[in-house]
Amino acid sequence: MKPRIIIVDDAAFMRMKIRLALEKAGYEVVGEAENGLEGVSLYKELRPDLVTLDITMSIMGGIEALKKIKEFDKNARVLMVSAMGQEGFVKEAVLSGAKTFIVKPFSEDILIKTVKKVLSN
Amino acid sequence: MYIFESEQLLEQLEQLMLDSEKADGFAKETIDEIFRIMHTIKGSSAMMMLNAVSNLAHCVEDLFYFLRNGEYDGTKSSYIADLVFESIDFIKEEIVKIRSGNYIEGDSSDLISRINEFINALKSDTSVAPNHEEKIKANLNHQDTSQIEINIDVPKHTYKAILRFEEDCEMENIRAYAVVHHLQDVASEINHVPEDLSVNECSEDIKKNGFLVVFRSDLDYDRIQEILLQTIFLKDLTLTELDSQEFDSFSNMKNFTRNISD
Numbered sequence: 001m002k003p004r005i006i007i008v009d010d011a012a013f014m015r016m017k018i019r020l021a022l023e024k025a026g027y028e029v030v031g032e033a034e035n036g037l038e039g040v041s042l043y044k045e046l047r048p049d050l051v052t053l054d055i056t057m058s059i060m061g062g063i064e065a066l067k068k069i070k071e072f073d074k075n076a077r078v079l080m081v082s083a084m085g086q087e088g089f090v091k092e093a094v095l096s097g098a099k100t101f102i103v104k105p106f107s108e109d110i111l112i113k114t115v116k117k118v119l120s121n
Numbered sequence: 122m123y124i125f126e127s128e129q130l131l132e133q134l135e136q137l138m139l140d141s142e143k144a145d146g147f148a149k150e151t152i153d154e155i156f157r158i159m160h161t162i163k164g165s166s167a168m169m170m171l172n173a174v175s176n177l178a179h180c181v182e183d184l185f186y187f188l189r190n191g192e193y194d195g196t197k198s199s200y201i202a203d204l205v206f207e208s209i210d211f212i213k214e215e216i217v218k219i220r221s222g223n224y225i226e227g228d229s230s231d232l233i234s235r236i237n238e239f240i241n242a243l244k245s246d247t248s249v250a251p252n253h254e255e256k257i258k259a260n261l262n263h264q265d266t267s268q269i270e271i272n273i274d275v276p277k278h279t280y281k282a283i284l285r286f287e288e289d290c291e292m293e294n295i296r297a298y299a300v301v302h303h304l305q306d307v308a309s310e311i312n313h314v315p316e317d318l319s320v321n322e323c324s325e326d327i328k329k330n331g332f333l334v335v336f337r338s339d340l341d342y343d344r345i346q347e348i349l350l351q352t353i354f355l356k357d358l359t360l361t362e363l364d365s366q367e368f369d370s371f372s373n374m375k376n377f378t379r380n381i382s383d
Contacts, residue, residue, distance in 0.1 A: 010157070010161060011126065011161045011164060011165050012122065012126050013122045013123050013126045013127075013165045013168075014164060014165060014168065016122050017168060054164075056157060056160045056161075057157075058153075058154075058157055082292070083160065083163060083164050083167070084167075084179070084291070085179065085183075087292060087294070087295055087321055090292060090295050091295055091298055091319075094295065094298060094299045094302055095302065099353070100296075100299070100353040100354075101292070101295070102291075103291035103292055104164045104167045104168055105167040105168045105169075105170065105175075106168075107289075110289065110290075114353060114354075117353045118353065121351050121353075
């Protein structure tokens, strides 16, 4: 069975890029959300194997969403998607239980390699 | 999709700017929204390797980050509006060139310089409260991982590990921080070089010399190696078990060598 992933990012373009890369690599994208609140709700409903989570989003940002997901499922595998200049937030994400992070701009290879590693840990 | 989304965002941004001009200032919600729009454009443009657009968006994002978190008194809104409209125009022109299929990247450096000068002027005009990231840094620095009290029951093993990360992984200091954070579950008396991982500049040091960490643990070599090998973006690991005397002699971490052949 293909690993199931949800993508949480406020940019439709980013969600599309990540989805296409994941599907090409054989993963199943079971849901997408454009803010942290939707992302948390989707996580609770779908219980994916992994979630990619942008940091800066409206309504609920990535750090808060990460904390709520980890409260719900302490074993949740969360991959933070960061931008340059967000070192402080990334540190907070690590402390809050994110498995790891990637930094935009990232290549498809980096994304897939990271997803594989997170899923195998 | 990039062009469509960026054009939509620019339209939203223009509307926000026009509303702010009518209101003769920026409401808090508007500042938040402009910050998020620029953050999104920054990320998407970076993914498309449109560096002039991404860097400019980053700079405007920084400006609105300051307005959001600093003690902005609401003045100079007209000049801020000018800078934002100029940024919108630049990004629109870049998009037109992309659409034409004959894209030659524009130069946003002059506009970026002016925005940065303005941010610096605002900072020197106001007493800036620590921003969110600085608060986190301050809090995280209190979690001093470089020295941990010795337990009465001394762990059985002492180790020295040198980790090198893959070249394109970015934020090596944070990746090193994550290693230390995960080690805390299984190790004590953790010391590392570079010592201060909150400083972004140490990423260059880690790239060049690797990340050295020395610690005590009850776990055996194979288990520690297994844990460290789970580090994502790890290029190579050198793990050595030390005897207590060697460990105790490492009182000054600056004397440590990170030569892999040691």
